[in-house]
Amino acid sequence: MRKAALIAILLLVAACTRETQGAPERIEPIPPRTATSSTPTTTTSAAPTRPPEPGAPVADVIAWIEAGEPADTEQYHVATREGTDTDLGSDVAFVTPSGKSNCMTDSRYSEGALACLVDLKNPPPRPEDAYGEWKGGWVDYDGQSLTVGSVHGDPGRFTAGTGRVLPYGRTLRFGDYACRVDPVGLYCANYAFGSAVRFNDAGIEPFGCLERQTPPPMIGELYRC
Template sequence: MRMALVLIASVLVAGCSSGRDEQAERIEPIPPAPSVTTTPPTTTTSAEPTAPPAPGAAVGDVIAWIEAGDAADAAQYHVATRDGVATQLGEDVAFTTPAGKTDCMTDATNSPGVLACLVDLVDPPPRPEDAYGEWKGGWVDYDGANVAVGSVHGDPGPFTAGTGPELPYGQVLAFGDYRCRVDTVGLFCANYARQTAVRYSDAGIEPFGCLQPVAAPPQIGEMFSC
């Protein structure tokens, strides 16, 4: 009887051992986590414009090109000179282009917010039939929302004081709502309040932004307006 009990116990122990071995065989190893490669984000920066805007360019492109220039010292442009006599202009500014074909000036007392320029136009607008007085075909008034080309002036107006210092190529003059930069193809000025711009050159006046040709009022040669 004792021998039979020993045999039964041996069988049970062997069976339990076999079952644990089978369970151990069925346990599969956990696969290693896949390696993750992180790539640092790339930062793209838009290159500064190097060429002056072409006719029909978006006003944002014109402003970006103007801003890409080097800042001029605005304090140097509050004076105008005529026949060797310098006149301090206070808060007004005056400047001329290197080629000497465009002279610009502000007159806060009589024409606040207006940039007046005398441009040596090759083909200025003709004198209107209703114009009386001295016709200035290259006189351009720009207030941001309007550009008047050619008008009647009995006297030189603000230009009585003469002309301002030269604004070198590549430099940007900031005054009021305006920023101006000169290039060999012309003078570019933008009005930030109105988001418009104008190119002045002897070849003509080129507007940007919402400025569009409109019927000229009396005694004005050509008009652009928003």
């Protein structure tokens, strides 16, 4: 009996040994560690150095305007005429260094739209249906539309005079607008409509969605988005 039991135990141990040897333990390899940088990489583009040419994408015009040195908007809430200052409240007034563009907003009547008196060399001719005092260099720009030349019985907002000079290379921000002046002209953009305009004595140049349209009575030129 003892001998039979001993044989059975030896057979069981041998079977377990074979099973263990036939299925060795598998060790998973440790994946290599990937080096990571704690400093994020950023891509920067150089600021534009030259004013946009006619026909340039409006994004380029806006980028060039924004690249200017910021002007203090608080300094442009006053207009002066014959030594008398007028507080414009939330409106702004400024003039280019050449004196060829005198600009002002008027929130009382035009919801803060920008108007400029530009000394145009060749202003739009007076329409045949126009009556009253024709001002060929009066430019209205509200972002969605641009008119050049219109009838005005009085100086309107410009009765207050002119604002401070906006120096070359400075960018003035107000409302939905940003303007920058350069010797080749004054550039203004309207963020609400994604349009822009260059004011120059040689002519008015629209950018973006502004396209030339047939003007209504008593308007010289019309551009609209």
